[in-house]
Amino acid sequence: MSVPIVRTLAELRATVTDWHSGGFKIAVVPTMGALHKGHLSLVRAALERADRAIVTLFVNPRQFNDAADFAAYPRTEHEDAAKLSPLGAHLLYVPGAEEIYPNGFSTTISVSGVSEGLCGAFRPGHFDGVATVVAKLFLQTGADLAFFGEKDFQQLHVVRRMARDLDIPIEVIGCPTVREADGLALSSRNTRLSPTEREISSRLPQILFAAAERFAAGTSVETVLAEAKAALLKAGFRSVEYLELRAAADLAPLERPDRPARLLVAAWLGDTRLIDNVEVPAVPAG
């Protein structure tokens, strides 16, 4: 059966009201479309935990800090719907811009703390755009559970904090990053890589995983980060925006991995910005 598509808030509300009165637990998976196996893993996780799964597709202008990037973002609704149908997703919500930002829309949700630094330092306004649209999608769907990828680890923290701070009754669940066979994290932006860049790109996760192991071996954070950065540049990355060790629980900067941590990176390969992160287990003080 093909996934039903709704485009208005009124239609969405009618469906979720029915589902809630039937006692169904509802999950939402917010996306910007151009669906790949990473997105589909979130939909599968949602279907495992909930009775009804809504996928949303909205290319949110407010989270792009570059108009050309917004214009170039792939829009493949037909293919996206075809990928969701066999999984058994229950609804695809594709709101028109006026359903999200009606005339005169004046509200911005800004999460401090976890949205500062990392991507927040290089993409001004990005997390305000994310927090605002995700708050709307949570309230519009009235979902009980929401699924996000750890691929966008800082985003996951921003969304979780926003839902907690605003008392939105939804559980935000993070799901592991899905990778290509050579380790590259799936991303709709990967299609922009030239064949040579695509080859180089696999060095990003390799270098991250190798660095994570060096922490475990007791090498200092300063040394590991400096050498990993040099390795990325040597591999052919144009620049490294950031490469940082942060606490997994709250993104606090760490000088030592004395608690469960994440190593997070953003780097430019030609004109494409790639982000990734890997787990770093706590290393007991020795």
Ligand code: AMP
């Ligand atoms: P996007 O449409 O790219 O904004 O992403 C929608 C959701 O899919 C977000 O929660 C992302 O973190 C998640 N996602 C994107 N890429 C991956 C991946 N490779 N593995 C797991 N989740 C992902």
